Amino acid sequence: MYLQRRNRILRQSAAIRSLVAETILTPSDFILPLFIDEGENVKTEISSMQGYYRNSLDITVREVKELWSMGIKSVLLFIKSKDELKDNTGKEAWNPDGLMQRSIKAIKNAVPEMIVMTDVALDPYSIYGHDGIVKEGEIVNDETVDALVKMSVSHAAAGADVVAPSDMMDGRIGAIREALEESNFTRTGIMAYSAKYASCFYGPFRDALDSAPGFGDKKTYQMNYANRIEAIKETLMDVEEGADIVMVKPAMAYLDIIREVKDAVTVPVSAYHVSGEYAMIKAAAKMGWLDENKAILESLTSIKRAGADLIATYFAKDAVKLLNA
């Protein structure tokens, strides 16, 4: 045979494959979500997320020091609220002494350079497990936005670097930006969950925070997974309203959306490799059906290749260890 072009030339050794690799994961690609609990020395494995824990703040602070030493530059905080603090206003969400606010302060105090991102949504504080205030069975938009604004400002006051509204109410990015400006928090960023789909892949997360919706589902605010153009509309609106970073969530079943969003905006794009995506790999690996380490690196590389500049993933630590191996 006489071939003008032999594509296998650039695949023949590990060295040449790495020379021409188009996508390279690095520790600073990752955001590690952390689940924080009240108490001391409390470490609870999430039943549907084997190998992943909800920790009290003392353990979390030690963990964040380790993460920084590994090269992980960002954590995304979620707290598990006590049942007696839950209501239908979400007011615990902006309590200056709430678990979230104490966590932000403790982490920034221990590792000032760590980029602390905070979840902004009412579900951990809601007796209904919904991301907003409920009236006559409906999740009301505008009153919820008022609550999210208070929540965001209180996170900024506690020292959060980036607030991350994950609720999908309309208009909240603009309202939060305006409030941050008015309160003089001009260094606080907003990572908007812009294209967050109503997904079954969030199931294990709701076990982690005991935040499953008490009635109905989240389809009146999170996006229909049948839709693509709507993701662009949502994302462009959030950028217009002042988002510094936009997000697509979940990740693996939405790689097309990540790519289209990446092509449509000039801000960094993040993707959230969610709890169900973690659980699938863990479960298959446990059965001996998948090589866990290979599945982790292939999944995260695919998400970056699709266009994600940042990846929120429960595998961040595992991935960094594998990249350094």
Ligand SMILES: NCC(=O)CCC(=O)O
């Ligand atoms: N706001 C956080 C979620 O909705 C779920 C994340 C996950 O499933 O990992």
Ligand SMILES: [Mg+2]
């Ligand atoms: Mg929106």
